[in-house]
Amino acid sequence: MEAAVTGLGLITPAGLGVPATWQGLCKGTPTARTDPALAGLPVDFCCRPPGFDPMAALGKRVTWRIDLFTAMALVATREAVADAGLDPTSWDGARVGVVVGNGSGGTASIEDAYNKVRDSRISTISPFSIPRSLPNMVAGEIAIDIQALGPNLVTATACASGATAIGTARDLLRLGTCDIVIAGGSEDACTRVVSACFSQAGALSRRTHDPAGASRPFDADRDGFVLSEGAGILILERPEYARARGAHIHAYLSGYGSTADGYHPTRPDPSGAGLKRAIAAALADADLSPADIDHVNAHGTSTAGNDLAEGTALREMFTQSPPVTANKSIIGHCLGAAGAIEAATTVLSLSHQTIPPTANLDRLDPQIELDIVTKAPRTHVMRAALSNSCAFGGQNAVLAFRAP
CATH class of the missing domain: 3.40.47.10 (Thiolase/Chalcone synthase)
Incomplete structure (x- = not known):
């Protein structure tokens, strides 16, 4: 449901x-x-x-x-x-x-x-x-x-x-x-x-x-x-x-996936395997395929290990990268609140059919092959989007949202 x-x-x-x-x-x-x-x-x-x-x-x-x-x-x-x-x-x-x-x-x-x-x-x-x-x-x-x-x-x-x-x-x-x-x-x-x-x-x-x-x-x-x-x-x-009750519906939370890396207390699994399983679980829960995803709000912490692991996971999950943004480039890392703030931003992106930019991306890491929105907001037709979260302890949580 x-x-x-x-x-x-x-x-x-x-x-x-x-x-x-x-x-x-x-x-x-x-x-x-x-x-x-x-x-x-x-x-x-x-x-x-x-x-x-x-x-x-x-x-x-x-x-x-x-x-x-x-x-x-x-x-x-x-x-x-x-x-x-x-x-x-x-x-x-x-x-x-x-x-x-x-x-x-x-x-x-x-x-x-x-x-x-x-x-x-x-x-x-x-x-x-x-x-x-x-x-x-x-x-x-x-x-x-x-x-x-x-x-x-x-x-x-x-x-x-x-x-x-x-x-x-x-x-x-x-x-x-x-x-x-x-x-x-x-x-x-x-x-x-x-x-x-x-x-x-x-x-x-x-x-x-x-x-x-x-x-x-x-x-x-x-x-x-x-x-x-x-x-x-x-x-x-x-x-x-x-x-x-006649409520206005901004979006639907269609899927949720939660996994553990089982790798290291503070470092993510560099293969991105745990995050990939969380994404797959969220998609299955939402009855969506990778091809249905039009946008990803990345965890994107600006740390060497996390960004590379997440970039690897997204590259391997999607044949063609959907547009990606990283809110932490603008508002920093709100730790326990980050996933909720980024989930709300993902809902707003679906509502406005607009993706906010990622700041400070002057030279994309050559090991990361993603379509990252930079410099200015991007208008984009979106039916469904993901919001990724990762954490110390190797915990991953992915939310799949669908436009109403």
Whole structure:
């Protein structure tokens, strides 16, 4: 069974809200900037949503008890619910589920509490430090905010978390457990500890002299990803439920594939075998063939290993490469939220029949043979599209969307 996508909500470095994010992605200007909060670290730049103010968006009463990753998810959820034309005061909350992906929980809250312990300022630690930082609280707070009283959970498959959440949400609809599921991902990881750890792992770009040019998926001169934060939420409904209430359907989530490389804790299988199996599973689930796919929103992290493995998988899966884009070139890597944001972007591409460009692709890696959209948006007839996500641990999640 397909799931109808009836609502979208986005908080990203490209803009606050769906229209601003779509405009920013189509403009193609990278958002990475030097960040004073990261001053003195080996990598002192990242991508943050411009001017996001939780207090203004949610009010003091809610904001004081939640972490930033939860605040972004709440705002994105409210936008998505409104976009879907749903009224939480009148729905059957027991038939509304929440599945949100997150990779690391409230790292900012944990860092703040640790700093206070280190400085012997125990009495200044907020009693909400634990509930702020627990990954599951993002789903719990959404349930409280909009009275979604059905299944409520968080998926944690690192950088595939958001895509895993959306696939899991579709399965809840298929099982008949819910009529509506709030699905997506949220992450706020632009903190000193997270930046330092990824830097030591050799995962981040070191282009401190050129932050805007740092995220360059599939480029021969790529040297790592750029930390980012944001949230993406999709409203998924049983198609008959959406049609019965006269909802506008943006797209259908037709297929979902999930696999493990079983290769290495942090490096993808260079053969791309795990991702290929995930793509094949998503296509089979959607009753589609590779020839039916008109666009791929790539995971495209700008790391040497991931881009090459993904490029290999796509080249071997498709006789002729469909147009490919990599949103991380513009908004950086939102980790656990990335798959959800890119899924929403894929839906928008189908809706607008337009593919946003990949930034910073000056010289395609000669080992990667793909048709990558660059420089400007490309108008393209699209019936179906894939959104790929890969992660530490070798976890892969692929979503197949179909135009209504």
